[in-house]
Amino acid sequence: MSASASQPPAPTASATDPCVHCGFCLPTCASYRVLGTEMDSPRGRIHALKAIAAGELTLDATVASHFDSCLGCFACVTACPSGVRYDQLIEATRPQLNAPELRSPAQRALRRLLFALLPYPQRLRALLAPLRAYAGTPLQGLARRSGLTRLFGPQLEAMERLLPPLAPEAFSDSFPLVVPAQGSKRARVGLLLGCVQRLFDPQVNAAAVAVLSANGVEVVIPPQQGCCGAVTHHQGELPQTRQLATAVIDSFAAVVGPGRPAGDAPLDAVLVAASGCGHTLKHYDAILAADPAWAERGSAFASQVLDVHQFLQGLGLSEAFSAQLAPLSHADGTAATAERPLAVAYHDACHMLHGQGISAEPRSLLRRIPHLLLREASEAGVCCGSAGIYNLVQPDEAAELGRIKAADLSGTGAALVASANIGCTLQIRRHLEEGGHPQPVLHPLQLLERSWRAGGGQG
Ligand code: SF4
Ligand code: SF4
Structure with a gap:
């Protein structure tokens, strides 16, 4: 692997040294969970990096595919008892994977399309405007049920499956x-x-x-x-x-x-x-x-x-705000429910939990809502499969992870799921719906705001 002026150097052998190959990270690794191969685990990738640095392995398309299968969720960093900074290793490796010879023309074209669209709201708006007559309408349901969306190919089908109703705002x-x-x-x-x-x-x-x-x-x-x-x-x-x-x-x-x-x-x-x-x-x-x-x-x-x-x-929530928090309504927050307490499963987004070390704060804020009971998923630290564009470029693995996450969250018996990352929200909504689970997915701030308004708050 060579570095250019615009790229960081590839990981050195010494950066991989702290790994003692214990395998404690494997059960938390999302790619290992669905692919089951050592090369698609953190330990396997670290081993590959060592071999590349030693000149014993070439970064060809096959080796690159095992790095591309990584979701960048950093669950392995949290799990590692030896303090291996896999996040830094994969961040230094990713630019090397973008060498043209390491991906097929179709893969490169899809990535170019995504990078030309997703970071530019005005371009996305232009593309999505005509889809307002489709997204969230009976037509979309019909297209999915008839199998029409499958004709788009797995990547475009994955995009269509994530497409939510498009609000005027x-x-x-x-x-x-x-x-x-x-x-x-x-x-x-x-x-x-x-x-x-x-x-x-x-x-x-x-x-x-x-x-x-x-x-x-x-x-x-x-x-x-x-x-x-x-x-x-x-x-x-x-x-x-x-x-x-x-x-x-x-x-x-x-x-x-x-x-x-x-x-x-x-x-x-x-x-x-x-x-x-x-x-x-x-x-x-x-x-x-x-x-x-x-x-x-x-x-x-x-x-x-x-x-x-x-x-x-x-x-700290202000006294005036706290005094106005009232029990939440069910589902979309407008229809009242007799369900008390209202059970909410909080989903830990990987870039929040593993990337920023934040888990207590959203839970603590949600607990301020009267009669809200938090339920914990059994595998809260495992990625839902969204992972940026992962669910668009690796749709099969992402869908499997989405199904696992949806089953885990719905298994809590919660009436609502709280998610603080838009990618996770779209992924979890899709797989809850496809799995026949009706729980809505809302941001914790939406729940706080609805509770405040239910108590008479205005703004
Ligand atoms: S990355 Fe950490 S947990 Fe995983 S095998 Fe290496 S030392 Fe063990
Ligand atoms: S970042 Fe996530 S998917 Fe990648 S090796 Fe670590 S645990 Fe596995």
Whole structure:
């Protein structure tokens, strides 16, 4: 493996040394779970990296396919007793996998298409606008039942299966530049909307803004913000990731500061309600480290980033907000249910749990909702199969993981599933529905907001 100026060096043999081949990571590994082969496990990949570094193995298309089967969920990092930083190893390996000879023309074309679309909300909107007459309508149900969608091929069928109903608000960003704090101001934050989240689940950002404002937080939402680069970052597409990252930093700098439209006062934090995005935003220091013009700004920006649950738990829900929390309604949050307590299964997104070490904060916030009872899945730390674009480029393995996750979550007996990452939400919704389980999947902030409104909160 060779490194170019725009790529980090490939992992060295010494970076793999701490692995003692104990295999403790194997039961938590999503790819090993569905493929069952050593080469598709963390231990097998580390062994391959050692062999490549020693010149005993060539990174050809077959070897590369065993790295491509990795979901980048980092469950192995959490499980490893020897402190092996597999996350760093795979991050350094991914750019090498993008060499043209390592993937088929069809694979390369699909990736090019995804990287040209997913990080650009305006392009996605143009593509999705005609599909409003299809998504979530009886026509979609008919197309699926008739087997028509299977004719698209596995990758396009996977995309169609994830396509949710498209809300009108998905097609424009209607937030004001500054949403004022209700009551006395306790903090001032920026909010990154996330490119996939704002299209496929725009109510999540609306709920985040409402909850923050109701807790005395002023929210600045730069109108020109684009994608944080998570989709390309997780696939080792570094030049595009750097370009997206610098554009995000510029979009905040354009509105916050002396003489800028959102005011002089600095932000206390930059928040995000999609954990895949949060993980990448927190790595802007490393992503931009090699660029002298951006290294300092990347590091300063990354140091401000917090997941919205982290921030709210640290700030503490205000007394006025807490006093208005009321029992949740069932299902979509509008139809009342006699079910008390209302059982909710919280799904740990991998980039939240393993990537950022966040598990207690969302649970703690959810417990503030009266009569809400949290149920735990038996394999909470195992990936649902979404993993960025994994469920589009490796649809069979991802679908198997989705079925396992849906069965685990529905097996809790919970009436609702809470998920704080848009990719997981779409994947889990699909597989709950296909498995005949009717549980809705909502973001924890949506549950908090609905509880607050049920108690008379307004914003
Ligand atoms: S990565 Fe860690 S848990 Fe996995 S085999 Fe190596 S030492 Fe063991
Ligand atoms: S990142 Fe996830 S899929 Fe990849 S080796 Fe680790 S546990 Fe397995």
